[in-house]
Each structure stands twice: as C-alpha cells, then as structure tokens.
Amino acid sequence: MKRILPFLLLLCLVFVHSTISAQIPELTVYTAKKIITMETAMPEATAVAVAQGRIVAVGNLESLQPWLKGKQVNYDKTFEGKILLPGFIDPHVHPSLPAVLTQFDFIAPDDWDLPTGDFPGVQTHEAYQQRLRELADAYFADPQRNTDIPYITWGYHQLWHGDMYRPILDEMYPDKPIILWHRSFHEVILNSTAIELVGITEKQVKGHHEIDWEKGLFSELGARMVLASDQMRFLFAPNRYGRGMAHFVEMLHMAGITSAMDMGTGIFGNADDEILLIHQAMDREDVSTRLVLTPIVTYFLGEKNNPDQALSKIKGWTADNSSHVIFDRHFKLMLDGAIYSGLSQFLFPGYIDGHEGEWLAPVETTYQWAQYFWNEGYQLHFHTNGDKSTAELIQQIERMMAQKPRANHRTTLEHFAYSTESQIRKLKDLGACISANPYYQYMLSDIYAANWLGEDRARNMVPLGVAKQYGLNIGLHSDCPMAPLSPLTLVWAAVNRTTINGNQNNPIQRLSVEDALRGITLDAAYLMRMEQEIGSIVAGKKADFVILEEDPTTIEPDKIRDIKIWGTVFEGRLFPLK
CATH class of the missing domain: 2.30.40 (Urease, subunit C; domain 1)
Structure with missing residues (x-):
C-alpha cells in the first residue's frame, strides 16, 4: 500500500x-x-x-x-x-458627479476637456462674469429649452472669481433662474429666481448653519436640500442621467482606466435608482471598465436608517453584483468639509482669516457607524482633509482597534490634503493606507498660501513624499471633477508638484515616477483589496492593459500628462479609442 x-x-x-x-x-x-x-x-x-x-x-x-x-x-x-502598462486604476470616483455635471457648462479656474466639449479655464472676476453671460444668454435664448430648468454651471470658486453670490446674480439676471455649482461640488449658489423656482423659503431654512440666505449659498446638507428638491428631479431623469453616465464611461476609457472604485453610492439621495442606472450603463459588452461601489454614510443618515438597516440594504445591492459592477465590503465615512470650500478642519493656528472648518456629521455619530462596519469586517474609507480631521481619524482607528483588533484592515484616509509628519508616522503604525488627490496642491497651494494657511503648510499640501518615506501604501485618485479623470495627470501632479500659476511646491513631497505609477496601478489595487487580480502584469492576473504612445518612465516629467493613449485591453479584449 x-x-x-x-x-x-x-x-x-x-x-x-x-x-x-x-x-x-x-x-x-x-x-x-x-x-x-x-x-x-x-x-x-x-x-x-x-x-x-x-x-x-x-x-x-x-x-x-x-x-x-x-x-x-x-x-x-x-x-x-507602443508602451504597455497595467490598466490604470482610479480608486476614488463618483460616477454620478460626471453623469450629472456633464449635463452643464463648466466655468472653472482650470481647463476641462470633456466628451461634451472643451471648457477653457477663467481665473478672474471679470472673465468669469463675461463667460457666464455668454453661456447663460445662449441658454436662455434657446427656444427649445425647458423653462422649468435653470441655467446651471459648475466650477465657480470665490478665491478666483470673487463675489458671485445672490445679490450679484440678481443684478445680472433679475428674472431668470441661475445656479452656480461650486468647484468643490459641496456648495451651490442660487439667485432669487432660482430659489423661488426650487421652492425653498426663508422660513424653511431659518437657523440652518449651512445656508446663508442673503448670499443664496447652500453648503453641504444645505446643498443636498436644493438638489433633492422636486424641482431638481430632472437631474436624474433616465434620458439625461443615462447620457451623463455614458459620458462617464467614455471618460474612463479615454483615460485608460480599466478599474475604478466609486466612493459614495447614494451621494444624491436615491441610491436604488443610481445603482440601477449604473448597472444599465456598465453591464455591456462594449464597456471596458469594472466599477466597485462603496456605500456612503450620508445616504443612510439622510434616509434615517440605523446601521442594521444600512447593512441589510447593502446586502441586497450586493446580491445584484455583475462582472462590471460590484459591491465588495467597503464603507465610506465623512469627517471634515471640502478642501476647495475652505471647510476642512485644521489644528492650531487654523485659517489665517479666523474662519473655521466643519464636521460633516457629529464625530461621535461617525464613530458609531465606523465601529459597526469595522466589527462587520468592512474596509473603511474616511473622507479626511485637514490635520485636525487626521487627528480625529487616528483616534477613531485606535478606539476601534482597542475594542476589536483587526489585522490587514486597510482603513484608508481619502484625499490627504494636509497631515503632519507625526500623524503620517502614526497612520503607518496603525496599518492605515492613503488615497490621495495630488491635484489639490496644483490647484490650491498658491491661494491657500496667500489667503488661508500660509506658505509653510500650503507648500506641503498632499505630503506624499513623507508618506512614502514612512512606507504607507499610496494610491492616487481624481475624485472627478475635483481633478480631471486622468491618471496620467495625477502622476504628473505628484511627480512635478508645480501649481496652476507655475510656482514650485516643496519638492521633498514629490513622488518618483515609478512610485506615482504604482499609485495608479498596483498600490491603487491594494486599496481595493484586488491586488491579487489587477494592478500589475504577471501570470494569473486579469489581462487588463493600457497602451501608451510614449514611455512615462523616460519622457520629461513635465510632459507625462500629455502622453497619448491608444486604448485599453480589458480581460484580453481590445478597446481602441475612437
């Protein structure tokens, strides 16, 4: 035997x-x-x-x-x-943001090249007013337009474009509805006609700390009140939203992205419809990207769900997973306000002008939700911008670890606008990861240096160099439209660290080209817990490639974002750009 x-x-x-x-x-x-x-x-x-x-x-x-x-x-x-790389990965996108915002004109400080057209940037008050008049007048002159839909444009920012609040808009358009969607996405500004059209009254919003009635400024949950109103339901009409989702899918392909992770399913309030429309747009043979969906806490808070109810909903959505659209035990928490809005939370000495940031929910409420999904074995992703927010994140990880230790939890700090070196070291000790937006320092360091943080902190925004020295896993994301949906642009920003005005930020915080490329391939896959399947070209992994016309490792670093993309290979099938 x-x-x-x-x-x-x-x-x-x-x-x-x-x-x-x-x-x-x-x-x-x-x-x-x-x-x-x-x-x-x-x-x-x-x-x-x-x-x-x-x-x-x-x-x-x-x-x-x-x-x-x-x-x-x-x-x-x-x-x-040609040059082959692993298919690019963007580990923080919001499909519904491009799907909604590409329905409208962009008037932003930076240039935008979209499937719907090219929108050159404007950086002064006068230039903004002139562009607004040109585009809005053309919209209102269209005899085919729906008179129940206001003129909406995305990209306004007060530090470039000056005062464009309700009194100015009323002067420009006293009897036509205008909505300016802030560059941060987290704020909208309405003139009086738009407020009346939407159906919001002063009595209704009295005492709401995120609404400035006189300015027509609706921030965070105030903006949600506007966008969730019955009058704004046209944003999600299947024909409009469907075209917008088609734009998003096209933008992914144009950027060479074969995998992406949504960071806010339900961000507009109707998660079931959003998920259905995402499936309809992506569950097709001609789509060359897979998308992992991440439920966001603000949706469940808005629905007045408790964590048990939220988990039940997530399990229901997961049952409908497809090869292109996947829920995979990720959960998104929100700490401080948007960096573009100046509402991020900073430790002493705070902002130069004395204003303060905001918490997007009571921090103890955030912890209760984080603890629940931590104990359920989910990977947590925390929207975290300023160093005061990083300090809170560190405390929450420590509290969760104390009550239920977990190895390989990969809790991820999302955005990484500013953290101190001691915080970065602590994050490494706790087993956290970084998903960073390097475009922040390109767009914001100059104006933050002059107006809000001063030179020392502003020139060290998005401190990737120090994070890499301490050995954290770093992925690079667009959070489109906070940055263009372009991984090569993210690499360019992380490697060069120049600003929109051509100034140099602290070069110590640069990434090497190789490390930046890892941030849009293998290290981004790690943030999705998919590094065994995607992110590098090795036997056994999915055959996902991006094909470039030039080599990003040998080209001049300031030319990286200009490299032309031939197309992609997705699971072995060729998808050339049209």
Whole structure:
C-alpha cells in the first residue's frame, strides 16, 4: 500500500497538469516596444501571453515558448512600437458627479476637456462674469429649452472669481433662474429666481448653519436640500442621467482606466435608482471598465436608517453584483468639509482669516457607524482633509482597534490634503493606507498660501513624499471633477508638484515616477483589496492593459500628462479609442 500511494499521487499530478494545459488550447501573444509590468521581480518585458481573459506568461518571445508549443497561437503586433502598462486604476470616483455635471457648462479656474466639449479655464472676476453671460444668454435664448430648468454651471470658486453670490446674480439676471455649482461640488449658489423656482423659503431654512440666505449659498446638507428638491428631479431623469453616465464611461476609457472604485453610492439621495442606472450603463459588452461601489454614510443618515438597516440594504445591492459592477465590503465615512470650500478642519493656528472648518456629521455619530462596519469586517474609507480631521481619524482607528483588533484592515484616509509628519508616522503604525488627490496642491497651494494657511503648510499640501518615506501604501485618485479623470495627470501632479500659476511646491513631497505609477496601478489595487487580480502584469492576473504612445518612465516629467493613449485591453479584449 505504501508503494502504491506515491504512484497514485504522481498520476493525480500528471492528470491535473494535463487538464490545466488542455484548458488553454489557444493563446494570444501581444508584443510591444516595452511592457512596464509594475512587478519588482520582472519590471520590464516585450511580450505577454493571454488566454481566457487572464495573463498566462510575461517575458519575451523566446521565454514564452514553453507555453506556446502545441497550441494555437495568435501573434498580435498591434502594439509594436507602443508602451504597455497595467490598466490604470482610479480608486476614488463618483460616477454620478460626471453623469450629472456633464449635463452643464463648466466655468472653472482650470481647463476641462470633456466628451461634451472643451471648457477653457477663467481665473478672474471679470472673465468669469463675461463667460457666464455668454453661456447663460445662449441658454436662455434657446427656444427649445425647458423653462422649468435653470441655467446651471459648475466650477465657480470665490478665491478666483470673487463675489458671485445672490445679490450679484440678481443684478445680472433679475428674472431668470441661475445656479452656480461650486468647484468643490459641496456648495451651490442660487439667485432669487432660482430659489423661488426650487421652492425653498426663508422660513424653511431659518437657523440652518449651512445656508446663508442673503448670499443664496447652500453648503453641504444645505446643498443636498436644493438638489433633492422636486424641482431638481430632472437631474436624474433616465434620458439625461443615462447620457451623463455614458459620458462617464467614455471618460474612463479615454483615460485608460480599466478599474475604478466609486466612493459614495447614494451621494444624491436615491441610491436604488443610481445603482440601477449604473448597472444599465456598465453591464455591456462594449464597456471596458469594472466599477466597485462603496456605500456612503450620508445616504443612510439622510434616509434615517440605523446601521442594521444600512447593512441589510447593502446586502441586497450586493446580491445584484455583475462582472462590471460590484459591491465588495467597503464603507465610506465623512469627517471634515471640502478642501476647495475652505471647510476642512485644521489644528492650531487654523485659517489665517479666523474662519473655521466643519464636521460633516457629529464625530461621535461617525464613530458609531465606523465601529459597526469595522466589527462587520468592512474596509473603511474616511473622507479626511485637514490635520485636525487626521487627528480625529487616528483616534477613531485606535478606539476601534482597542475594542476589536483587526489585522490587514486597510482603513484608508481619502484625499490627504494636509497631515503632519507625526500623524503620517502614526497612520503607518496603525496599518492605515492613503488615497490621495495630488491635484489639490496644483490647484490650491498658491491661494491657500496667500489667503488661508500660509506658505509653510500650503507648500506641503498632499505630503506624499513623507508618506512614502514612512512606507504607507499610496494610491492616487481624481475624485472627478475635483481633478480631471486622468491618471496620467495625477502622476504628473505628484511627480512635478508645480501649481496652476507655475510656482514650485516643496519638492521633498514629490513622488518618483515609478512610485506615482504604482499609485495608479498596483498600490491603487491594494486599496481595493484586488491586488491579487489587477494592478500589475504577471501570470494569473486579469489581462487588463493600457497602451501608451510614449514611455512615462523616460519622457520629461513635465510632459507625462500629455502622453497619448491608444486604448485599453480589458480581460484580453481590445478597446481602441475612437
């Protein structure tokens, strides 16, 4: 019997090996000028073999030969002369934001290139007023327009565009409804006609600390009151929202993104309809991106749900997972206000002008929700901008660890506008991760230095260099439209650290090109707990690639964001840009 057992084991191994080999009768081999794998053991290659949507082998044509013998092989030279990388990943997007906002004109400080058109940036009060008049007058002159829909434009910011509040808008348009959607997304400004159209009264909002009636300024939950009103339901009409979601899907493809993570399912208040429309837009053969959805606490607070009810809803949504749209045990918490609005929370000495930031919910309420989903084994993501908010996050992780220790919890600080070195070290000790928006320092460091934080803190916004020195896992995200939906732009911002005005921020906080590329590939996959499936080019992972016309590791760093994208490969299928 002892002699028979080894023989039987050998037969089993031979059978298993032959069965696996028989499952791959046909392969496609892609060759390229250079394949940047993001794998330490083999950082570069020139050929990759793919079968059944996954990577079979990586190397060169000679090293791939053992896999190719006796099989039908399709040699695809489409990418000769081009650069292959793992498909780009954006670990913090909001599908509904582009789906809604691309319905309207952009008038922002920075330039925007969208499927709906090009919108050059304007950076002065006069230029903003002139552009607003041009676009709004054209809208109101259209005889086909729906008179129940106000003119809406996104991108206003007071530090560039000056006073454009209700009295100014009433003077410009005394009898036509105008809504300015703030660059932060977290605020809207309405003129009197728009307020009347929406149906909000002064008595209704009296005492609401996030509404300035005289200015027509509705912030955070005040903005939610406007956007959730019956008069604004047109934003989510299936035909309009469907076109907007198509724009979002197109933007993902244009950017070379094959995986993304939503960070706020239910952000507009109707999660069931939003999820249904996302499925309709993405569960298609011609879509080349998978999307992981993350429920957000503000939705459940708005619905007056308790955590048990929230978990039940999430389980129901998860039951409808598809290959393109996935719930995967992530949960989003909100700490301080938006960095673009100047409502982030900062420790002493705070803001130069003395104003204070805001908590988006009572911090103890946030902790109660965090603790519940921590104990359920979820990965937590905390919207966190200022260093006072980072301090609160550290305390909450410590409290959760004390009552139920967890290894590999990967609690993620989302945004990372400003944290101190001691906080960064503590985050590393606690096992936290960073999902950062490096575009913040490009857009905001100059105006924060002059108006709100001073030179020392403002030039160290988004301190990626120190975070990398302490060994934190860093992903880079767009939070579109807080930054363009463009991973190469994020790499460019993290590597160069220049501002919109051409000034230099602290170079110590730069990332190397390799580390920045990891932030949109393998390290971003780690934030999604999908690093075993995506993020690098290695045998066994999904065959997701982005194809570039130039090499980001050899091109001048200030040219990285200008690299042209040929298209993507998603699970082995080619998706060239049109």
